[in-house]
Amino acid sequence: MYIPENKAETSPSDLLKTGRNILLVGKPGIGKTAVTHQMLKLWAERDNEELDYMFYFDMREKSDIKNLEDLLFGAFSEPDEGKEVLQDIKNNSDNVTLIFDGITDLSDHPSVVKRLVEKHLLSEAKIIVTLRLDDEEDFPSEDFVRVEVKGFNEQAIKTYLSATIGEEQKKVLSNLELFTLCHVPMYALMVSVCFSSETPEDSPQPCSIADIYINIVRHCLQINSQTRNRDLNSFINTKWNEMLSLAEVAFHATEGKTVNLTERPCEDSCVLSFLNPLVIKVGPTERTTTYAFLHYTIQEFFAALWLLKNPDRDQIKDVFQQCLTEEKKHMKHLIPFMCRLLNVKSPSLMKCLNPAQELKNTSNWFFEEMIDTLCETDEAGPEDSELDVDTLFLCQCLYESQCPEACMYLLDKLDYHLDLRGESLDPLPCCAVAYVVAQSTERKISLNLEDVMVSEQGMRQLFGCLKNVQ
Known part of the structure; x- marks a missing residue:
């Protein structure tokens, strides 16, 4: 469920206790790094008399590592200081936990990381890897238990907004597009920043992901400028x-x-x-x-x-x-x-x-x-060829664009048939689909939702456009 239920199926404490390798996956900004940081905190606060080791690596910082010693001790110890510890780690690798946060493609990272993940080094160590959902299929995950980070549930959104923007949260809670954005913690932070800025009461609030980023970039440029320039557009131009x-x-x-x-x-x-x-x-x-x-x-x-x-x-x-x-x-x-x-x-x-x-x-x-480019034709033959289209992705692009003419071009290209079979629709993509469908006022649309998983919040969006569906 994309606005997850209040019950957490797995906690960071559970992940810390398991002896299995863990593949921690999720959408950008959903909280994968936060989960690993919480695991580190819990590990550091344990009352544990047995010696064990836990290492955390932000993979953005690991580009020129040559060997295991450099990886584990390069930034933290003087020459020879870690030799004895390194030998103990090699002899007792079952007492070692390694977190690699932000893996993209293993081939793009130092070879020592690849050897650790594939168990050619420290074969008994517990490996925890975080990566995006899009990168998951390229990762050798046979020996890993998969855990997906789901983000904020409905109550967590309300608690977070109450703590960050107080009474202003009512404006977010009454706007379904904004509310659904906030299930991703990073976007909840961005929404909070946008609402905590001094803006006119009736000013439009960001309702799409790109809107949020434009506001954040402008906000950062403003607060980091020496002058706090009131004419921000002129300042950006400089x-x-x-x-x-x-x-x-x-x-x-x-x-x-x-x-x-x-x-x-x-x-x-x-x-x-x-x-x-x-x-x-x-x-x-x-x-x-x-x-x-x-x-x-x-x-x-x-x-x-x-x-x-x-x-x-x-x-x-x-x-x-x-x-x-x-x-x-x-x-x-x-x-x-x-x-x-x-x-x-x-x-x-x-x-x-x-x-x-x-x-x-x-x-x-x-x-x-x-x-035209993203609507490719299958090679099945002219008599039964059909468009192979990522319909949901195109709807999301057009929702960001807010361009009715582009929506009509897509609908005409697809002969007014949107095939979403088998998709899992969180509320924001439902907003996108509803937006595209709402543009077709002259002709009814065929909307295929066979085997689609959709939340209650998403259904509210789809109900609003059903008058345009045949």
């Missing part, structure tokens, strides 16, 4: 070169499926506030600094910004094509951000950086190109 440098680095890192930025993209402290510096020990007296975005989704947002700031039709089309490949399918996460960034409604980032006409020119071909 940061054009620095933001473009950051966005370009984000794009190339995302394309390479890495979160390690080896070069500092600019010198401006305001723009650099979106990065964490990572100091790595490369020798007894030598340190090198790399950088990583505060969260992988922030990196993807800036990557989308760079693509639109350089609206090369062939390059954007290449990204659409990459989404259809196994190697580069992760690039699809840029598309919903691009769809919203093309919309010049307030708040906007792109209209501070691009002339409105240039955005309109890009928008004129962007959505047709996206839909």
Whole structure:
């Protein structure tokens, strides 16, 4: 269930006690890292007389590790200090727990990590890995028990909002789109920040994921500027070169499926506030600094910004094509951000950086190109060929865009038939489907919901558009 029940099936304490290897999966921002941090806290506070070891690694910080000793002790001990401990770890690996937080593709990480995960090193150690749902099928998970992090349940959302924004929570609770966003803890934090800012009473509140990110980026630029500039759009325009440098680095890192930025993209402290510096020990007296975005989704947002700031039709089309490949399918996460960034409604980032006409020119071909590329024809033969479409993903993109014309183009392409068989619809995708269906006022839509799992909150959204369904 996407707004999970109040009963937690598995707690961090349960995960700590089990002797099994654990694959901790979930959507971006859902709380995978928070779960591992809670496990560390519980481990540190135990009253345990037996010697055991627990190591936590943020995988953004591990790029140049050569061997097990460097991995375990490189940043924390003087030369030779850890030798005796390392030998005990090797001799008693059943007393060792290793957490690798933020695995993407094992082949992109140091070989020592791959050997540990595959049990070629410390074969009896307990391994805990966190990764996105999208990366799960590429991970060798035969020896792991799978645990999915589900996020905030309904009561937890109310408790969190009450603690962070007080009476303002009523505005969130009365808006189903905002409320469903808050089941992802990271988005709940972002919603809280947006509502805690001083804004007019009747100002529009963000109701989509990209809306949230635009508000957060603008908010961060404002609070990190020395002047707290009231004309924020003009201030953003003065940061054009620095933001473009950051966005370009984000794009190339995302394309390479890495979160390690080896070069500092600019010198401006305001723009650099979106990065964490990572100091790595490369020798007894030598340190090198790399950088990583505060969260992988922030990196993807800036990557989308760079693509639109350089609206090369062939390059954007290449990204659409990459989404259809196994190697580069992760690039699809840029598309919903691009769809919203093309919309010049307030708040906007792109209209501070691009002339409105240039955005309109890009928008004129962007959505047709996206839909045509992502609607591939099966090779079954002309007499029974059919479109192989990720309908739900396209609906989410169009919901971010708030572009009725693009919705009608998709519906016409699909002959007004939306096939969602077998999908698990959390409330936000239901908002997206309902939005697309609501655009078709002249012709009824065939909506296939066979074997669909949908929550009560999501059904409320779908009920609102049924007048357009045949």
